[in-house]
Amino acid sequence: MARAATPALALLARAGVAVSTHPYTAPGVAAYGTEAAEALDLDPHRVFKTLVAEVDGRPVLAMVPVSGSLDLKALATARGGKRATMADPAAAERLTGYVTGGISPLGTRQRLPLVLDDSALAFDTVFCSAGRRGLQMELAPADLVATAGGVTAAVAGA
Template sequence: MAKKMASQGTPATAALTAAGVPFVVHPYAHDPSAPSYGLEAAEVLGIDPARVFKTLMVEVEGRLAVGVVPVSGSLDLKAVAGALGAKKASMADPKAAERRTGYVLGGISPLGQRQPSPTVLDESALGFETIFVSGGRRGLDIEVAPADLVRLTRAVTAAIGSAKD
């Protein structure tokens, strides 16, 4: 994989570069009216939605945490809570998520967050050589090996995604 292009720099790409991790940036023209940023990325980039992962902030026992799941499904809140040793989780307040990460909704990356949070990556990611996650802004995805994402975010992996109805 190639390294980042300087013109695409974000805290996420800076974190990957600093760690010496290979990655590829995939910029695309974001449509603000798209109903799902992740599905939009998969479609525009011509990628299987199962390889494109969305970063969701949750609240678990009063603490913020991160769930990273395929855009083709949804986050199982009970499963993410269990993966973090808790009984239940809820979606985080959007403003709290933005303050914690330093990113805007639709562009939250699991990498390079202002204040890192406990992270759970859906175990389906491990079935791919590379996956796509937000690069830190709408219209920018990063392709990275799941093992590198786990290492850099100190994530645990668990079955936290569920198919959309």
């Protein structure tokens, strides 16, 4: 059996979750999610970025469409906390084991709670990082949430 390309894909394979991968050339100029949507000619509302934040000092993953931003107040509420802040990029890389622009919500070094914006539920499948820049994975939102042990909530800002 061939080894999965990333920890995220290995986790999905072990869980028996149907996933397809979509490689693309990643220029890597910082708007990684937008680059992925453009390179793969996808609706940016269907491509989700994985952000590392802290709610009351505890790390959490939040996923929102690349076309929008994260509403920190909504994230805090979704996690039953009072205050949310974005994690420092270096801390995000240490916690997840992935590089910025390639952070996957699955297969992270430290298992972190996940909150997926509920707009994902409007699609049969969504796209997110498979664990490295230039590689997106496509899977059902319900499979993403179940595999991550996450929840859905309205956490996307304008």
